[in-house]
Amino acid sequence: MFVLNARSRLFTILVGLALSIAVTNAHGQWSQPELRAELLEMRRVDQDARLKCLGSAEEQMKCFREIAEKIDAPHTKRLNEIFDKHGFPSLAKVGDDGLRAFMLLVQHAVSDEIRERVKEPMRLAFERKEISPDRYAAFIDRLLVNQGKPQIYGSNFEIRDGRMVMSPVEDPPELNNRRRAAGLPPIEEYAEMLRELYKIEVVLRGKEN
Known part of the structure; x- marks a missing residue:
């Protein structure tokens, strides 16, 4: 990616x-199914767009830049709104697939604001083993590199x-x-x-x- x-x-x-890590809700239920559905749909839009970025490296980079403007930017705005209203979309709120969708969207956000806001909830979720080590490491490393660290x-x-x-x-x-x-x-x-x-x-x- x-x-x-x-x-x-x-x-x-x-x-x-x-x-x-295969982490699932014990009862297969979530406290915020509508939020989960929205996150899954946002992920679908994100991935469908990126799968169309084919051709030369230059053509792919142009495609990614267009996605950043047309999809990632409005998604970033929506992620901040979701966090304002619902807080961190935890496993109990949106299930494993909803949480993974949220993490993917956060990684594609056009600014570090949302990543900074969810950094501590991400750490706590990782400690609860709700987030796999590779995904947590990618999140932390991406944030640090973007900050020049x-x-x-x-x-x-x-x-x-x-x-x-x-x-x-x-x-x-x-x-x-x-x-x-x-x-x-x-x-x-x-x-x-x-x-x-x-x-x-x-x-x-x-x-x-």
Whole structure:
């Protein structure tokens, strides 16, 4: 999934490992089914638009920029309205799929305002194991990179000269220890997964040629 980073003009690749935790409501019910339905519909619109971004890299980037203006911007406004009215759309409120839809939409938001607002509720949901480690890491790292800060978990990569290069990371020697504590695999395994998935050279920080 390619995301436009307006600050650096680099397209940050946020890749979630296929390790999502199967968390469901015990009774298959949610306290806010209408909100859940709205989030799922917003996600459908988001994904349908992105699936149409085909062609060359330049054509895809143009498509993503148009999506940011026509879809992501109004979605960002709506996400802030939802948070104002309903608070954080937790597992109990919207179920696992509703929460995952919300997280995806937050990742595609055109400003960091909504990400800052939900950062603490996200952390608490992660501690309750309502959010998988890979999704939480992608959320935190994206926010930090957008703010010009080093990421914590190493989930953000940038396209540079046809290679995927890890965004700056805090205290690189301790990266795998932080990943282990969060329930993530070693960064070397993550990089290998990216190589297999995208068939592209992947460069870890401190190991550039």
